[in-house]
Amino acid sequence: MKILFKNAKILTMKDGHIFEGSVVIEDNLIKEVGEVDLSASYDEVIDCEGNLLMPGFKNAHTHSAMTFLRSKADDSSLHDWLFKEIFPREDNLRKGHIRELSKVALLEYISGGTTACLDQYFFPEEFKETCDEFGFRNVILGMYDEKVRPNEQILKMYDEYNNEKDGLSKFVIGMHAEYTGKPDMFDKTAELLEKTHSPFYTHLGETASEVEDCLSRRGMSPLEYFDSLHFYDYGGAIFHGVYLSDKDIEILKKRHITVVSCPASNMKLASGVAEIKKLLANEVNVALGTDGPASNNALDMFREMYLVTGLQKIISKDPVSLPAFEVLKMATVNGAIAMGLDKAKYLCPGQYADIIMIDLQKPSMQPINNIISNLVYSGSKDIVKMTMINGKILYFDGKFRIKEKISDIYDKVQKMSDELGIIRKS
């Protein structure tokens, strides 16, 4: 299968340079970029009409299936939200739920220009099934769970998912967080990391109290603790990273650990603002994540881009903080690095054909004075005209190219959300 995109503006993300040309896709890879033989034989020719092609966004921290909790418990205190609204409803989750609930999230990713996500939630095998069905690239965080997922099974998934021929999934090892970890979980996770050499992923430094509690319990920060266990010997990422000491930042740098910042979630839950400028000054890789739809509530990388730079400008009282191209890198290249997707970083030959087309004819993109600035400062989901993942177009001009009827997906998810929304008295 050979597809030609002609008459495009192209942003490879190797740098901020934008040029005019064509892109040739062969099967799931980018074959040629720039001047190509327009008269060669192609299975499909798409005239971009001067619109922009660029790598898709990488959402490096999310809990996709939490769609069922969207708008269920907003405007409540963090403790009540988590313990009275979220956890009791999550207790209702059973086999079969995640497969359906994830679909709404995938539709939102795809129509918003996100081509891959790192997902952490219950029943990861069901999330993988849905991603395979839709054709969505994903990295799944496998976590030891005494009851439902012993290490044997995790290792089996690790081998299977990572060795699938032309697979869309990767599998990595993680934990929920230091504060929810029981002693055996740390041991079992250490075993997993030792056997797989996987990078390690976890929530870390989301709230001040989380760090304070760990300091008083263990005499060290959560990051220092994980590092003392050699969990970061093969790198990895921390989700949120709002509360980090200078010593933590040294560890991040030394161990090549990414900070996945989730500015919308941190803002809505009043957690705080991560010090991104300081992290970048210390050469720490920073990526972006939406967190789940219960805490954000959108799965919208344009929102995260605007917020990550806006909040830095506010806290540093300096409008020069975090310029547009740095932000665009966080949402694309840096995310791919965080997720270990080396072939999903750039719009260049040999890389995965995970490409989006930006509609420069939307009013918010006009006039075209500076496309990168337009994307970051006036961009929103409505400017995404096309989303291609692994060489397949999944969304074009407002229409999904998904087998299942969209209204059927919504009906099922609504029914589940209603059922799962009932909190059984304990």
Add this chain to the structure above:
Amino acid sequence: MKILFKNAKILTMKDGHIFEGSVVIEDNLIKEVGEVDLSASYDEVIDCEGNLLMPGFKNAHTHSAMTFLRSKADDSSLHDWLFKEIFPREDNLRKGHIRELSKVALLEYISGGTTACLDQYFFPEEFKETCDEFGFRNVILGMYDEKVRPNEQILKMYDEYNNEKDGLSKFVIGMHAEYTGKPDMFDKTAELLEKTHSPFYTHLGETASEVEDCLSRRGMSPLEYFDSLHFYDYGGAIFHGVYLSDKDIEILKKRHITVVSCPASNMKLASGVAEIKKLLANEVNVALGTDGPASNNALDMFREMYLVTGLQKIISKDPVSLPAFEVLKMATVNGAIAMGLDKAKYLCPGQYADIIMIDLQKPSMQPINNIISNLVYSGSKDIVKMTMINGKILYFDGKFRIKEKISDIYDKVQKMSDELGIIRKS
């Protein structure tokens, strides 16, 4: 002309209750809401397919024609931005420019669900012309200008615009700001207010230095100064209101002055965060504005809604701050109050037919657990399916119903933006 919207969910904004029913429009007004005679004769029947009808957003502070400066000078310091990038290019503006440059902004308002704006910029008569051409509701801020607009002319515009039969424009009196006001401007503005009894509008409390400078120059805050001149005897609004003393807040309350908060602009220019919670606790009316496209850079009321509550949650360290319905009121009813548009507050009989349809079939609106929460926390411009102003549909399903070809508008604005972008050495 009689239009029936049937099979709708309806949010009047009188309260947060949403019900199913129909809406009948007759000419430019809402005629019936709820259960209506579906078999009566209508010129057009629109099946809403269960989607939401609600009042359009009111953008209570903007400089629409600044589209030509969008993305021209981002990521620079406030002083350089204003004095090296913005002012020198604005000096290039001549007759004929504003008429064209405003068009891109109107397209962005309309497609993003904004049905009225309060605009403050050069050549207001040209802005009015474009609004009339498009069918966009507007409030124009007239300001005395020694060279181009003496009081005589302002009073003429005031009478004409406010007395037009079925006109889309209102005309009110304002100044740019205390810090740009020369002595004669205050005198001339006092004269205008005395003759018109207009509410008074101005930028106020945007930066800390603006307030400090005024305090040291005049021994009072800008708001105290304007109040001492009796400028607020007929109410009005201040734009931004980030830096306000307790005494200022007393004046706001006493004089029924709205604070038009512009959270995106204040964030991007690193100005600070307005204390909205405190203002509301003191019964001050708070509306929302985008500010101009050079400082935001989008003209997107969904962005402002998310930011105004998110930033309050962050600065107050309290996720309960500013719940969703309060925010939605700011973006609609409170804006109409700020702009003196008493007939554009609610989706109720007798009010202007300024209505938007929200596409509840977008993934970010699913599942439908709480529509108001969905609108504020996961809404974005792509969920606007239809925009009607003054009984006319200006946008439906991604297409504008505007006479002029959209690409012609863009071509003209691009050419102007390129020409006006050249800074002549002084």
